[in-house]
Every structure is written in structure tokens, then in C-alpha cells.
Amino acid sequence: MLRKVVSSIAFAAIVSTSVSIVVSQDLCAGPVSRTVKMQGQLGKVIVNPYKVAPLTAVIDSDGKIATDISVTVLGKPNGGQDITYKVSDAAFLDHAGVPIFGLYDGYLNHVKVDYKLNGKEVHDTYKILTNPFQTRIVDGKFEQKPKVEVKKVAKGFENRLYMVTLMGSADYKDLAWFKNDKIHGAGEWLEPSEIYMVDTKGEIRWYLDTEQFYDKYGRNIDDTGRIMSINMLDNGDLLFAQSQKYFRYSLMGEKSFSRKLPRGYVDLSHEAMPMPNGHMLLRVAKKDYRIPGTKDRATTIRDVVIEVDEGGRVVDEFDFNKIMGNNVFRKDLIVGLDARAVCLNVDMNAEHIEVSDKVPYGDHASTGTGRNWAHINSISYDKSDDSIIVSMRHQGIVKVGRDKVVKWILAPNVGWTKDMSKKILTPVDVNGKKLNCERASCSDTDFDWAFTQHTAWLSPRGKNVGHMKTLSVFDNGDGRNLEQPAFKEDKYSRAVEFVIDEKNMTVKQTWQFGKEKGWDWYSPVTSSTHYETDTGTYNIMFGTAKMLTKNDTEGIIVEVDPKDNDIKLEMALSTDKKPGIYYRTNSIKPNELFKY
Template sequence: MKSFKLLGLSLLISASFATQAGWDGNPQGGLGLVNVDPSGRAPLTALIELNGAHNVSDVRIHVAGKGEGGVAIDYPVQDNSVLHYDGIPVFGLYPDHLNQVTVHYQLAGEPRSDRYQILTQPVFGPSIDGKVRNYPEVQPVHVEPQFKDRLYWVNHLVKENTKPIDLQWGNGGALQWSWAPVNFITDTQGEVRWYLPHQAVWDPTDPSKTGALMGVKQLDNGDVIFGQGQRYYRMDLLGNIVFDRALPRGFADFSHEIREMDNGHMLMRVARKNYLRPDGERVTTVRDHIIEVDVHGKLVEAWDLNTILDPLRDDLLKGADRGAICLNLDLEHAGEAVIIEPDAPFGDIPGVGTGRNWAHVNSVDHDPTDDSIVLSVRHQGIVKIGRDKEVKWILAPAKGWRGDLADKVLTPLDSNGNKLRCATGHCGPDFEYSYMQHTAWLAKEKGTLMTFDNGDARNMRQPMFKKEKYSRAVEYKIDEANMTVSQQWQFGKERGYDWYSPITSSVNYQADRDTQLIYSASAGLFEKEIQPYSLLEVGYGSDEVKVELNILPMGKAEPSYQSVLIEADKLF
């Protein structure tokens, strides 16, 4: 027994020396030890100990690119971050590589530069039957030189083959909706530069830790937020959990969207447990509530879409593809229209009435100009709702909207400002509605709204031939005073069926370089062979591609979700 203890101690000392001294035996840097993956959740990060130094300032990190054309990552570390970590955080290491890192800093006012060699392990992904690669593969197609330094978080999902435990709220709900999270940051050469091990926050045997990790956003201080099932998180990019909170009591089944408001509050898309329907049934609802929580996790506000919109409107949902109601995949029925059964069981199924998937909200944004929320309601349209719970406008074909809601439907305009009459969606060349869209987010700097128009149920029907389908990133300008909407820009339609993503996907305006970041995240989902998903950054209002990356999933019928830009200058 003693020999095993001595062997373990010997290996620990050897590993520490190898990290500290470098493979050539020369001492590293002028500070302390290098701790690789200090949190246990970010294997491609490290923390350089200060070794007692308390006057380190003006830190800048340079992680050298690997090989010819490799992307170097260069970023500052704020003085308060050095104090917070009692060390220097290192981000952007290559996996399975002896990374070359330079640290520039001042020690007691004297400038210094230290070199470090940091060895990392290979990327570790989930092992699931039927997969053909260990991790998604990123293939560069086109990168303009001034965009070479871009970093993109890919929020990917992998469906488990089996469910280890039976998870059900009772009488409905989406608790059983669980996919293994695969989240990583890629550079423009297709190299993984950060990843979150799938077991870090996900456990399919624990009802409180299962679900689909979604809604990743980077905050102004560099942290990221996301939600998963019954919990929501804030984490720094060293992998340290800032908070890990359960949803407020009475709410359940987070997925798709979490967003920080200007005041630090969080908006989330959730569902309601033990909801009393008008007919006396108690159900767990499905993707139809928005909540606002404050910085301490206390509930501030809730929007119940069952009382704000019309849960019985089925005009768009009847045209949806049975093969893909978001991540509820049924590829045997791809291309067939959804069948609505009014007396269907309650649960996570396409249907009408509270307790079924009649709304499917997949994005939330906040408009601070009037303290309203903007929602992508996949099975209804795009809507804006005030804090008073009154609908301000609806961006969707007019068919099926009744009563006061019918008066809220925006009138589309052609390129000359003339009103168009197209209740079912056939509006002509100047204007198209979005259908089954994702990420209806405001481009606040432009005063417009961007959405990824997936294009399923376009014109409220399934086409005769599947290759008629197409997806678009699209920008709308909304005139709230006159209740009109015009189309400003679109991208993707010309790429046709090969770029068609029936579910998921995103578009987000990037103010720093005046671009749109677009991710067609489920292209080729219905095909027999694995096809790459398309991540692009495009010049604002144009079709000028600045960056194009192909992302190959691990296996068939495996959609990705969204992508967001990670800004290195505000990491720490």
C-alpha cells in the first residue's frame, strides 16, 4: 500500500515540475506554478500563481498560434482580476499541445515578459452510439485577414440514446427533454480553444441537472450565462461557477433563452407547474412563460402567454413539419404536416391549448426604450409585449388572429412604402414573413430587428417538394406609430435547400465590426449523409462574407443550436 502512495506522490511531483519547469528543464516565468484547468470545468485554461507577489499590474497575455496560419490569442487582464484570482488567468490554449504563452506585466512598476510552456490534454467528448467523430469538426471555408482573430462559441447538442431514469412532472411538461451539452469556442482556423466538459453541469440521472444547455451569452465583464432544465448559471471562462440557481418555485423546464437586462436582471423562458386551466385541469405548461429575476435570484415579474396570446390558434402550427418540432425529432415523418388533435394528451407535443406545445418561445429580448419584451414565438410569430401584459404588435401573417390581437398585427410594406395585403404570407418580392423563426433579437444600434427565418411552414403550409424550402437571416424595420413593418435585408435564400435549417439557428448583429453573425445550425438535418452546418459573419446589410466556417456534427440527426461571438478583450 505504501508503494502505491509513494508512486502517486512521485507522479504528482513530476507533473508539477513538468508544468513549472518546461520540457527543456528551464524554469518558467518569474512568478509561481501553472495550474492547468484550475476549476475542473475548463481544460484549455490555466492560472499562473503569483507566488506571493502582490504588486503585479498591467498584465497582457499572448497565446501563440499553432503551426503555419495558427491564430494567436492576445488579451489584457484587468488589475482587479489579478487580485480576484490571486493569479493570472490564461485562456485559449490548444488541446493536446505544448502551448507557448507569453505574459507581459509590471512587477512593482518594472516591465517584465515571461515565457511559459503549458501542456494540455485532448478534447474529451460524450461517447454515444452511432457517432462518427469524437467532437464536432470545424472546417474554415473563407476568412478575411482582418477577421482572423474572431472567436465563436458553438452551443451544440447531442441526443442520448437512452434515458437512465424516468423523468416526468405529471400531466405534461418538458422535463424529459434532455440532450448532452457540447459547448466549445472555435477560432477561425477551426481549432478548439476552450470547451466545457459535458459532465461539468449535466447529469441525466439527476432531475435537477438534466435538460438542454442553451441560451449562452457573454456578459460585459467576460462571464457567460446559460440555463439548463431546472437551473440557470453564471460562469467565468476559467470555469468558475459564479452562481448555480434553481428556477423560482412553481416554474420549470428552462430552455432556449436567458438574457441579462441593462439593470442586471435576467429574463428567461420557462414553463409553469401545477397550472390551473379554465376547464379545471391542472397541467405543467410547455414553453409559454417568461420570468424576470433580480441579481439575487428573486422573482420580479412573470408573463403568462396563455392569458396574453391565443393558445388555441393553430393556423401556423398546422403547416409545420412533423419531422422537427424544434428538438423533438421524428425523421420518419419529415415533410408531413403536423396533425392537430384537440384532445391529445398533455405534454411536450405540437398542439393547441395550455399544457401542449402551442407557443414554443425560443428567444426573448428586452427593449429598454419602453420596458417591453420581444419574443420569438415559434408556433405563432414574433410579438412585443409591455410590462402591463398588453401586446404592442405582432409580426406574423394575419390569418387566425382574432379579437383585439387581430388589431395588433403589423401591416407589411413594399420597397416603395405601399401597404401589402397578404394574410397567409404571399406578399411579393419586397417582403416575406419569417416562419418558425429563432432569435428575434433587436439590433439596438440600428433600430431594427434581426431574426433567423427557418422557413418551415412558409406561407403556412408544407411545400410539394422538400427542396423548395429555404432559410434566411432577415432584418425588419418596425414603425410602431403606424403599425407597419418593412424588410431591410436578407441573406441565405439564394443558397437554397442546402442551407435550409428546419430548427435551431441564430443571427445577431455585431456592433464592433458592423456585421451580422449567422449560424444555420441544422442544415441537412433530414438528409441521409452528414452535412456541415454553416457559421458566417457577413457585412451589415450586404452579402459580403467576412468569415465562413463549416461545422460537422458528431453524427446524423444531431442539430447544433446557436453561436455567439466571444470577445477576448473583455475576458478577465
């Protein structure tokens, strides 16, 4: 009977792994022996080798040295998308084998690996089985994996890959032991993210197992909060943050580091930005901050940027409470915000926001240090003059030098103190003629300010040398013209490009997309836009379309040619994780991942 069981095990192994296994039947002779013949001429296949990227694998070198390696993860039959990339000699040594990236989930993948072994060409095909996409279970409800509807893919865009961040709902928020403590912002959210990559057929081809970073029970404050922005380094590594920690991982799942914030800082969210010198810019808050003019101490809210070196040590701090001075009490945009969208609170009956320096300290959209007066949600570094550009959702876009002095402000000239009013950029037309602007709007022009914007980044579409800068911005549009429209359906979001003349302190609008989509694509929060140098298109995510309706939130990804606004690619990502919302998107280029 026992021999039959062993035989059954051996047969199952052969069927499931496509390798031949011979098992000794003489159990009285000692331990069971076996002979294993692996697939191909290298070693065994290890799926999810670093435990955080389930749709990756390594084909072990088995002590052999392969060179001139090329990998193709074959698309599913009948039109699936192939993923092809080269593997450098260094990457082969790093993984002690061939790194496999871009597998389908819950599928027996076929992977072609071409290489040289001892100078001879080898052409192997491996079969690699993966587990299904790991969905989240919240309050006993089984959430489906995200659905992707591909609406258009132009020629030349068939092989694109897009990483997205979906911020979901909490598992056991009531168990957060720190929820009544003096922790605000990302520390209070205690809500996990799903980070995954889709191809142009709408298939998931990679995802990050965020359970490895996130304590859903809320017992460990250092392992809670949201993963929001993900920025890529030149070698394809990911830099991302989660409230009290920030991380660097490869897309294969190798950990470079997982670090706590330096002592004295909390609430790391929205942006962890790599710098050219290897340092990092982190959007944080300060705890035990002495509130000016009072005897109070409180945690600040989304208003501090620190620069840390390769070892995680602070080398500089941009404290916008000090940089902006009295302007922490500028309320003109805050009073015009839609209360339903400020803290992702989908309350259709919300009517107004109480704005006062008497509002309790904490994550409240109001004025003054210790409250959500700034809401910095993106950082861009200008290496030409060693300065930073920050998107302050509740104030405007501000450039600050290393001396902590404001260089310019891209926002309506309303509500600023006299010293800051001088820093406001003047809108001009394409010929440099000053536009007719009053308060928060300009007449007889397409020019418009950005309101409650995200991702105010220097755009490689411009040269960004000397005093001329090109900035791409996702203009969410809440509080446009510092007010709410008569009908909510009049709201719109857009991607927009500005060219700034820092010498003459002027700004002109050179491109926009999305205004024509109106309410259907209106995204009150999150979203991104950045220029793709390889395609000459702007990659845009309208991350929270339909959020302020009874429908499930939708993330819309488009690639747009700025020369004529022709849409080259369009896909819609839906979710039943209400109020789950999409944050940003990044394009992934496989050939950049394993070239070092």
C-alpha cells in the first residue's frame, strides 16, 4: 500500500513540474533516493525567489556560466503579449541564474531562454507554473482582482507595460492601537495598497506582495500606512514609502534596504524621490513641533521635505512652515475645496470646510502649522540650480532653493502676503504678451492655473537649462477659480504643460489634455502625468474618475501625443474596493531591468 502511495506522489510530480523523477521502491534499504532531470540545460526553476514578487522566477545556474542571454515570456495563445528582454552577465551573476520577469498569474507559462553555454548556442523552453493573483479579503468579502478594459492600442504601443498603485480599504482599522495617539496623516490611514503591472491586453504580469511590508492588524505602527508613490531608479529598482518606512527593491523582489524614518520625523507618504547623487527626497512631517506663537507642540501635516543620503541620514531639511512664513494661514483655495474629496471621504452631503487656526491639530484641511494647510504631494529636483519644486495641493506649486528662499510660485495671485505676491509668475501668451487675468481666472485664453494639482515635475520634453523650465502637471481641478461650480458636472481634470521663464518671472501654457473629457474623467484627488522620451507621448493617469459618484472608482491610463492630442493607448482599470482609488502609473521597460 505504501509503495502505491509513493508511486502516486512520483507520478504527480512528473505531471505538475514536467521533470522526470525516479524513486527507489525499497523502503527497507534506508532513505528514499531520487534522480531529478531538470528542464533545459541549466538548473531548477525557483518561483518568487525573493518572496515579494510572486510572478517572477530564477532559473538556477547550477554552477554553469551562461552568456548572451535573451528571455521571452510567451504571451497566451491567440494574441497574448510577449515580454522580451536581454540579461547582462552581471545580472546573471547577481541572481546566480536567469531572472524571469512578467509571468502570468495562475498559469503554466512558457518561457524561451536563448543563451550560450561553453560557446555553443542553446535554445531552451521552460514551463513555469504560478499561483493566482493574491486578492485581499476584507470583512469576509472576497475582492476580485482588478479588471482592465483595453480600449485602444496604436501601432508601436503593443508591448507597453504599466505599473499602477491601487490604495485599498483597511482590514482591521479598529484594532489600531495608536489611533488616538498624536500620529496623523499616513499613520492613521492603516490602509494597504495593491501594486501591480498590466500589459496592453489587460493581463496582470507582475505584482508586489504588500503583505510582506504591511501589518493589517495594526499592532506595529512601523508596518502600517499606505504605499502611494513609486519612483524608479535608472537600473529599474523601485523606491517607495509607507508611513514610517521607505524601501528600495528590484522588480525581481531583491531588497536593497528597508529603513525607518530618522528619529523626529513621521508620516512619510506621497513622495520618495531619488536624486542624481544617490540621495533621496522624502515628504515627511515633524513630531513634537513647537507651534509658532503658542506653547503648543504637535505633529505637522505634509509640510516638510528632507534629503537623506545613501545611508538614510538627514543631510538637509525643507521646513515649509518656516519657508512660507505667514502664508501657512492662506485659506483662499482651502475654502473653495470640495469637502467630499479632501480626505477621500465620499460624503455626498458634505457642503463646506471649516477653515480656522482654532481647528484642532491634526489632519484637517485648515490653516496654520499642525493642520493640513499645505498637503505637499509631489517633489521634483532641479539639478541646474540645486533646488526643489513642490506641489502644495492647498496652496500652489512652489520652487525653493537650497537657501530655503522661494524662487517662484505658480498659483493665482490671491491671498498671498506682499513678499510672496512678488514671487507669483505672470501668465503670458505664446508670444510673451501678458494675459488679462483677474483673481483666479484669465479671459480670452486657454491658459488656466492648476488647482489641487499632483505631480508637478520637470518635463524632459523641455531642455530645462538656464532660466527656462518645462513643467508637466496633473491639474485635478477641485476648487478651480477658488470656488465650486454651480453644477458639479462642470468639473474637469487635465494634464497640462507650462514653460516658465525664471528670469522674467513669466509662465505660458504650451499643452493640455483632459478638459474635453469633463465630468466623466474628473479626478478630484491622486493621478499623474509624465513625459515618455521613448515614444514622445505623455503618460497620464486619471486616477479617481467616478470617485464622487455612486459608481466604483475607475483609473484611466492614456498615452497622448502632445503634438495633436491623439490618444495612442487607452485602458480603464476598475475596482470593487470602494473607496479604493488609483494613485499613479509608471511605464516599465523590461530591457532596462537587467542591463547592469
